[in-house]
Amino acid sequence: MADENVFITEATIEGAEDGPLAGKRVAVKDNISTEGVRTTCGSDMLADYVPPYDATVVQRLKAAGATIVGKTNMDEFGMGSTTETSAFGPTDNPAAPGHVPGGSSGGSAAAVAGDYADLALGTDTGGSIRNPAAFCGVVGIKPTYGLVSRYGLVAYANSLEQIGPLAPTVEEAAALLDVVAGPDDNDATTRQESEARRASDSRAGDARETGANSNYADAADGDVEGLTVGVPTELVEGVDEGVRESFEAALDDLRDQGVETVDVSLPSVETAVQAYYVVAMSEASSNLARYDGVRYGVSGGYEGNWNESFADSREEGFGEEVKRRVLLGTYALSAGYHDKYYAKAQDARAWIQRDFDAAFDEADVLASPTMPVPPFELGESLDDPLQLYLADANTVPVNLANLPAISVPAGETDGLPVGMQFVGPAFGEHAIVRAASALE
Numbered sequence: 001m002a003d004e005n006v007f008i009t010e011a012t013i014e015g016a017e018d019g020p021l022a023g024k025r026v027a028v029k030d031n032i033s034t035e036g037v038r039t040t041c042g043s044d045m046l047a048d049y050v051p052p053y054d055a056t057v058v059q060r061l062k063a064a065g066a067t068i069v070g071k072t073n074m075d076e077f078g079m080g081s082t083t084e085t086s087a088f089g090p091t092d093n094p095a096a097p098g099h100v101p102g103g104s105s106g107g108s109a110a111a112v113a114g115d116y117a118d119l120a121l122g123t124d125t126g127g128s129i130r131n132p133a134a135f136c137g138v139v140g141i142k143p144t145y146g147l148v149s150r151y152g153l154v155a156y157a158n159s160l161e162q163i164g165p166l167a168p169t170v171e172e173a174a175a176l177l178d179v180v181a182g183p184d185d186n187d188a189t190t191r192q193e194s195e196a197r198r199a200s201d202s203r204a205g206d207a208r209e210t211g212a213n214s215n216y217a218d219a220a221d222g223d224v225e226g227l228t229v230g231v232p233t234e235l236v237e238g239v240d241e242g243v244r245e246s247f248e249a250a251l252d253d254l255r256d257q258g259v260e261t262v263d264v265s266l267p268s269v270e271t272a273v274q275a276y277y278v279v280a281m282s283e284a285s286s287n288l289a290r291y292d293g294v295r296y297g298v299s300g301g302y303e304g305n306w307n308e309s310f311a312d313s314r315e316e317g318f319g320e321e322v323k324r325r326v327l328l329g330t331y332a333l334s335a336g337y338h339d340k341y342y343a344k345a346q347d348a349r350a351w352i353q354r355d356f357d358a359a360f361d362e363a364d365v366l367a368s369p370t371m372p373v374p375p376f377e378l379g380e381s382l383d384d385p386l387q388l389y390l391a392d393a394n395t396v397p398v399n400l401a402n403l404p405a406i407s408v409p410a411g412e413t414d415g416l417p418v419g420m421q422f423v424g425p426a427f428g429e430h431a432i433v434r435a436a437s438a439l440e
């Protein structure tokens with residue numbers, strides 16, 4: 001096996017003897033706490049941090065019989081789209097050697113694509129599961145906000161992020177979601193199953209919804225006859241030619257299977273990248289305040305007063321991209337600028353949510369290319385953070401609206417994987433799983 005730098009820490013954590021994941025090797029992103037196994041978030045700041053407890057999703061993996069085989073590489077604290085901001089070096093893309101695996105859950109996607117693991121968990125704040133799934137030619141699901149517990153996830157931007165599965169097939173990804181989904185007393189943002197199901201029943205309007213909240217794997221039946229798929233024109237305009245051709249071919253395939261496609265419009269998404277980065281950086285600046293060398297992080301016997309030693313610790317422990325975001329986020333929240341940036345971003349967020357609501361009056365699910373471009377070559381995008389932020393155009397609207405989405409392979413362009421994204425109404429995971437399974 002080639003060394004693609006998939007794991008930051010390899011481990012063997014055995015789960016229960018029986019269960020739906022017995023015999024499965026599962027890789028876990030390195031921002032999800034594992035008791036006794038270091039959890040670095042891809043940062044020098046946490047290079048020696050060993051959590052004293054398991055995240056809820058890790059407890060559920062173990063109870064389901066999984067064997068956890070390691071902690072995967074990631075952009076530092078989830079901040080990036082290529083896994084190149086990791087303090088532990090870049091990860092190669094097993095499906096497109098010499099190219100980035102996407103990010104920030106690049107190690108998790110590469111683990112599945114390169115058969116280092118059968119399944120993996122990632123986290124998605126603005127595309128961090130779907131982007132690497134698309135770039136590595138695997139399946140990734142970003143669940144509805146509140147479906148999966150975030151207890152034990154090291155926070156980057158709490159209001160946006162969810163833990164979710166990566167797998168070779170839609171059915172396997174859905175089966176892993178079945179294991180980790182569901183309410184948790186340790187995370188007050190998780191929703192009760194009955195409540196979630198009511199939302200799903202009334203809004204997805206799909207008579208074929210299965211009776212239970214979970215059993216997502218059963219929805220991977222490819223039965224899309226009569227399903228209406230909305231195509232938001234704003235998410236297709238301007239994408240790379242080859243990506244667009246693969247996307248159009250996938251739509252044709254769906255039509256052949258009895259899907260009706262309609263064009264829909266989400267005018268507000270033109271504000272999504274700006275709104276996302278203001279919200280994400282603001283939340284990050286607050287969350288990352290705890291890394292000061294005293295509570296958490298590098299503490300190197302620095303000279304000087306508290307302020308000076310905090311600054312020295314943060315200077316040494318954080319990489320460039322993290323520093324950039326903490327500075328910009330602090331600025332956006334500061335007195336005098338809060339209304340101009342943060343409050344405006346929240347307005348845009350509400351507008352985007354309303355546009356999605358209107359689109360789901362016309363369609364059961366929405367479809368777009370997951371990424372507007374094919375995977376970058378390693379090193380190619382490092383110097384241009386703004387360009388990289390723009391590559392999140394199709395994924396971040398979903399997080400701002402707290403909706404579920406899946407990325408499923410949809411062919412190639414010049415030998416590079418292309419992913420197709422399906423977005424569902426809140427708790428409409430069955431519908432997106434069903435649509436994606438029809439493409440396999």
Ligand SMILES: NC(=O)C[C@H](N)C(=O)O
Pocket residue numbers: 078079080081103104123124125126127128129280392
């Ligand atoms: N974390 C994510 O979902 C990826 C996104 N590109 C970000 O840097 O915020």
